[in-house]
Amino acid sequence: MIPAYVAAASAFxxxxxxxxxxxPVKKMWSRFLPPNKTDEEPSAFSEEATTVDGFYSEAKAFINRHGGLVIFAYKFARFTGCLVFLALSLATFILEEREEHSVGTDKKSERKHHKTRPIDGPIPFSRVEWLRFVLCMTAAYASILGLVSVTAKPRWSRLVSNHLATLLFTMFAVFAYRDLWPLITFHLQPKDLREGGLLWAKVVVLFLTSIVFPLVSPRQYIPVDPARPTETPHPEQTSSWLSMVLYTWLDPIIFKAYRIPHLTQEELPPLADHDYSRNLKKKSFP
Structure with a gap:
């Protein structure tokens, strides 16, 4: 139920x-606050003004606003992983529902916890089936977040992506505690082992979408001063989190310096815009 609580908090x-x-809320706040000269917050689904023509040009411009082809590909792969996890969760729920029905109607079965059909009304869900159903709803919500992350404007896409990353990591943590942690012990067994191959397929999908993709995906460059962005950002500003931890973003310049006797100033990485003197002055003396 923990992922469901996280999903509910995210939706709220x-x-x-x-x-x-x-x-309406902005209009109400404007009566108590001084007028703000900044532009109005754009809607998540409103169309942006564009000067490009043709589907290919519009798609290319849209992908560039999301950080480029590589970042958008990782977002789309994560969205695809959410759909796959939803399909696996639905398959698990349907197969267990059929198994419960077949066991409940088998008179020779010795299973203690079988369903009994009421005189009038449908067969009630067991606690396990309710948990499976809630997991399916959580996976559906994650798929919706994944869809918004690849279709909304960049600002909303980043916000929704943070919610999606938190939700996916929570689901993976729950599966890791229930089904991976027992594998490194001597006396415990995975709690969802009866799912068979579907269980390990879900674990792999969650591991990719919640751990691998966020670690290896490059970060989108966000200028310190949106009015004066740099043309070529510093590699540290766009490197992935894994590259930041291992400092692999320094490898190209190190290997290049190893092959040649001297590096010119033009061959060095550009200065990050957060180290510009004007930005440092603005930060230190607001």
């Missing part, structure tokens, strides 16, 4: 965010 947070950015 996003809904509250949308309400606070709605026009």
């Amino acid at each position: 947070s996003l809904l509250l965010h949308l309400v606070l950015l709605s026009k």
Whole structure:
């Protein structure tokens, strides 16, 4: 149930965010606060003004606004992984439901916890089936977040991506505690072992979408001063989290310096915009 609670908190947070950015709420706040000269917060699904023509040009511009082809590919792969996990969760729920029905109607079965059909009404869900159903709903919510992350504007995409990353990591942590941790002990067994291959397929999908993709995906460059972005960002500003930890973003310049006797100033990485003197001055003396 922990992933369901996280999903509910995420949905409430996003809904509250949308309400606070709605026009009626902004109009109400404008009566108590001084007028703000900044532009109005864009909607998550409103169309942006573009000067490109043709589907290919519009798609290319849209991908560039999301950080480029590599970052968008990782987002789309994560969305695909969410759909796969949803399909696996539904398959597990349907197969267990059929198994419960077949066991409940088998008179020779010695199973203690079988379903009994009421005189009038459908067969009630057991606690395990309710948990499976809630997991399917959580996976569906994760798929919706994944869809929004690849279709909304960049600012909303980053916000939704943070919610999705938290939700996927929570689901993987729960599966790791229930089904991976017992494998390194001598007296415990995975709690969902009866799912068979579907269990390990879900674990692999969650591991890829919640651990691998966030670690190896490059980060989108966000300028310190949006009005004056740098043309070529520093490699550290766009490297992945794994590259940041292992400092592999330094490998190209190190190997290049090893092959030649001297590096010119033009061959060195550009200065990061957060180290510009004007930005440091603005940060130190606001």
